[in-house]
Amino acid sequence: MKNRLSFVICHLSFAxxxxxxxxxxxxxxxxxxxxxxxxxxxxxxxxxxxLAQSFPWLLSTPAQKAAPKAAKPADADxxxxxxxxxxxxxxxxxxxxxxxxxxxxxxxxxxxNEKAIRDLLKSLDQHFSQINSALAADAGGQAARxxxxxxxxxxxxxxxxxxxxxxxxxxxxxxxxAPRGVGAPPAGGPRLSENLELEVLTFTKDxxxxxxxxxxxxxxxxxxxxxxLKMGLTExxxxxxxxxxxxxxxxxxxxxxxxxxxxxxxxxxxxxxYTIRGDxxxxxxxxxxxxxxxxxxxxVFSDRRLDTFRVRxxxxxxxxxxxxxxxxxxxxxxKAPAAPPKTQASAGGLLPDFGSMTSGKIRIRAEREMSYEGxxxxxxxxxNVVIQKDAPNGSVFMIMNSDEALLTFLPAPAGxxxxxxxxxxxxxxxxxxxxxxxxxxxxxxxxxxxxxxxxQNNTFLMEMKNPKDEVQIYMLEGQDVGKVLLVPRSLKYxxxxxxxxxxxxxxxxxxxxxxxxxxxxxxxxxxxxxxxxTIP
Numbered sequence: 272m273k274n275r276l277s278f279v280i281c282h283l284s285f286a287x288x289x290x291x292x293x294x295x296x297x298x299x300x301x302x303x304x305x306x307x308x309x310x311x312x313x314x315x316x317x318x319x320x321x322l323a324q325s326f327p328w329l330l331s332t333p334a335q336k337a338a339p340k341a342a343k344p345a346d347a348d349x350x351x352x353x354x355x356x357x358x359x360x361x362x363x364x365x366x367x368x369x370x371x372x373x374x375x376x377x378x379x380x381x382x383x384n385e386k387a388i389r390d391l392l393k394s395l396d397q398h399f400s401q402i403n404s405a406l407a408a409d410a411g412g413q414a415a416r417x418x419x420x421x422x423x424x425x426x427x428x429x430x431x432x433x434x435x436x437x438x439x440x441x442x443x444x445x446x447x448x449a450p451r452g453v454g455a456p457p458a459g460g461p462r463l464s465e466n467l468e469l470e471v472l473t474f475t476k477d478x479x480x481x482x483x484x485x486x487x488x489x490x491x492x493x494x495x496x497x498x499x500l501k502m503g504l505t506e507x508x509x510x511x512x513x514x515x516x517x518x519x520x521x522x523x524x525x526x527x528x529x530x531x532x533x534x535x536x537x538x539x540x541x542x543x544x545y546t547i548r549g550d551x552x553x554x555x556x557x558x559x560x561x562x563x564x565x566x567x568x569x570x571v572f573s574d575r576r577l578d579t580f581r582v583r584x585x586x587x588x589x590x591x592x593x594x595x596x597x598x599x600x601x602x603x604x605x606k607a608p609a610a611p612p613k614t615q616a617s618a619g620g621l622l623p624d625f626g627s628m629t630s631g632k633i634r635i636r637a638e639r640e641m642s643y644e645g646x647x648x649x650x651x652x653x654x655n656v657v658i659q660k661d662a663p664n665g666s667v668f669m670i671m672n673s674d675e676a677l678l679t680f681l682p683a684p685a686g687x688x689x690x691x692x693x694x695x696x697x698x699x700x701x702x703x704x705x706x707x708x709x710x711x712x713x714x715x716x717x718x719x720x721x722x723x724x725x726x727q728n729n730t731f732l733m734e735m736k737n738p739k740d741e742v743q744i745y746m747l748e749g750q751d752v753g754k755v756l757l758v759p760r761s762l763k764y765x766x767x768x769x770x771x772x773x774x775x776x777x778x779x780x781x782x783x784x785x786x787x788x789x790x791x792x793x794x795x796x797x798x799x800x801x802x803x804x805t806i807p
Contacts, residue, residue, distance in 0.1 A: 358483050363494075365476025366405065370398040371500065374440075374467040376447040388444050392429045392437060395471065399431035402473055406493075409476075435529050436471070436497060439507050442533065443467050468500040478510070490515040491528070506532055514547070523571070525557030526550040543576040549584070556584070563632075564590045564694050568641070578645030580694070586641040586652075592630050592699055621756070622744065623669050623712045625724050625731040626766045627660055629699045634659040635676075648680035648697050655790075656704070667713075671722070672790050674706025681727075701725055707789045708733075714753075716745040716786035719762075729766040734774075735759075745786035755782050 372394050374387040429437060474480075478494040481487070492512025498505050508530040515524045525547040533542035549557040549569045556567045569584025582588070635641065638655045656676040662668040680697035702724040704710075710717040719733040719742045733742045742762045747753040760774030 360481045360483070361474060361479070363474035363476055363478040365409070365474070365478075368398070368402050368405075368473040368475075369471065370395065371468070371470045373469075376444060376467055378447055381448060384444050384448065388440055389428075391467070392432060392440060395436065395440075396429040396431045398471065399433075399473075402475070403431060406475060433495065433509055435507055435509055435531060436495070439497065439531070439533075440467070440469075446535075466501065470498045470500050472496045472498075486519050488515075488517045489528075502534065504532070504534060521559060521561040523547050523557065523559040525571075526555065540576055544572065544574045546573075547571045556587075561694050562591070564588070566641075566694065580643050582641040583639065585636070585638060587634070587636040588641060588694070589632065589634050590694060591632050592628070592695070621715075621746065621769075621771075622717065622731070622764050623710060623715050625764070626726075626729070627668065628658075628671075628702055628724060629726055632661060634661070637676075643694065645696065648682060648700070650676075650678040650680075650695065652676040652678075658702075658704075670711045671704055672707070672709040672711075673704035673722070676705070677701070677703040699724075699726055701727075709788060709790050714747045716743075718743040718745075718787070718789055731764045731766065732761065733758075733764070734761040743787075745782065747786070751784050753782060753786075755780050755786075 372391045374391040376384050376387060473493065473495045475493050478491050480489045480494060480496075489508075489510060491510035491514040494508070494510045496505060497507035508528075510528040511526065513524075514526060514528045516522065516528065527548045528545065530545040531542055532540075535541050547557040547559065547570070549555050551569060556569055557571050559566045559571050566582055566586065566588045568582040568586040571580065571582050573580040634657075635652055636657050637652045639653055641650065641652045643650050653675045656671075656673050658671040658676060659667060660669045678695075679700045680695055681700040682697045704722040706720065708717075708719045708722045710722065717733065720736045720740070721732075721734040723732045723734075724730075725732070735742060738760045741757040741759050744756040744758075744762075745753060746755070756777060756779050758773045758775065758777040762774065762777075763772040764770075765772070
């Protein structure tokens with residue numbers, strides 16, 4: 272064995288020695304091979320990589336492709352990534368699932384359209400069923416993360432298809448069957464809803480969608496993107512599982528996000544809205560940050576086309592009220608001495624400083640809903656509303672309780688920049704509290720049925736529903752002792768002059784004990800503490 276191994280080594284060494292002589296050499300009379308050219312400096316420079324403009328399977332799309340006749344509105348809210356334009360980066364740690372269903376819709380054939388939509392939804396149901404099975408197998412039968420693989424399922428015959436996608440498909444059918452206009456003949460050319468061609472992309476596990484141009488990022492455990500291939504537009508974006516979104520203007524987080532857009536036959540914007548929901552099972556609310564403002568609720572809905580939003584499920588809003596017209600913003604003159612915080616004496620001692628509600632930070636919370644209509648500048652909060660104003664040192668300055676609250680905002684004059692520090696635009700015009708109104712400060716308590724702060728007239732009106740009832744104003748002078756002012760029907764307070772305009776003969780008494788409340792669950796009318804005597 273040793274001799275055989277030595278023989279092999281010797282032959283290997285001999286072959287290595289002969290290897291240089293076996294190289295091809297130039298023949299006699301032939302010129303030698305030219306030496307390789309030297310490497311140039313520019314050849315060592317890094318070359319920029321061109322990003323792909325579409326997915327590989329879309330490179331062979333037809334040359335004639337319909338396009339919307341009207342672009343997206345320039346002033347649209349940029350709260351979510353626009354996956355219809357620009358360079359979009361999508362990445363995920365799980366898988367990518369794609370399906371491109373088609374359906375032929377005819378404006379004059381309801382039965383055929385119904386069958387086409389039914390077949391399309393059945394194919395989508397099978398597609399999402401495979402995705403759910405793959406996610407369940409990957410997680411070992413259990414969700415690996417909170418919300419991972421979960422989908423809001425549609426009722427009926429398509430349990431695996433998200434409800435938003437089912438509604439999108441049915442809207443295409445309604446648009447196809449709806450007449451173009453009263454008395455107008457059908458226009459030539461294909462309509463937006465005819466020959467429906469969708470592309471459904473689903474990314475799973477630690478998904479992130481980024482748009483570099485708009486500096487927008489959307490994250491979630493499962494994100495589905497639905498595009499209309501014929502129009503080249505994204506119509507639906509749904510994210511579930513630890514959803515986070517970030518833009519230069521605002522940030523938000525929740526358990527589920529649905530972004531929906533829709534365009535008409537002529538490219539006009541018909542729908543541009545999004546919904547962020549919290550985790551109802553765990554009681555975790557959705558959160559939206561905009562500037563210095565924070566909104567928390569179980570559901571936040573925003574219609575960007577109509578400039579409205581609706582917050583449901585125990586909403587809480589920490590907002591900074593826009594400065595009144597002509598007022599100098601806080602911090603604009605750092606050299607000016609800071610104004611001392613107002614005390615109760617600065618408001619006359621009898622009533623709280625209602626004018627402080629027009630600026631600074633306030634906290635609004637309710638049991639059910641908060642809605643905002645930007646076109647008319649109105650906010651409605653209901654029911655069991657609590658509006659809290661804090662002092663500069665962080666302590667509670669004033670609390671307003673009522674069954675319902677209405678806030679209206681005054682737009683900026685023409686030619687002046689609009690005062691908007693967060694979710695509300697314009698300066699506070701009126702603040703109206705309705706139903707069992709209770710206003711409390713450290714030393715004062717006001718009880719009435721309706722309270723209206725009118726900043727255009729600089730007044731605060733307190734009213735009672737029943738003309739025989741009295742507005743009650745309690746003023747503490749010590750521990751469980753003070754005075755109460757009783758005014759029939761109404762009382763108007765002028766913020767500038769500190770004057771009072773009573774609706775009847777007013778009288779004042781002393782009281783002992785704690786001021787009453789009309790916010791109890793069974794309280795219909797407050798019962799005043801036992802008076803000690805009438806003050807002359």
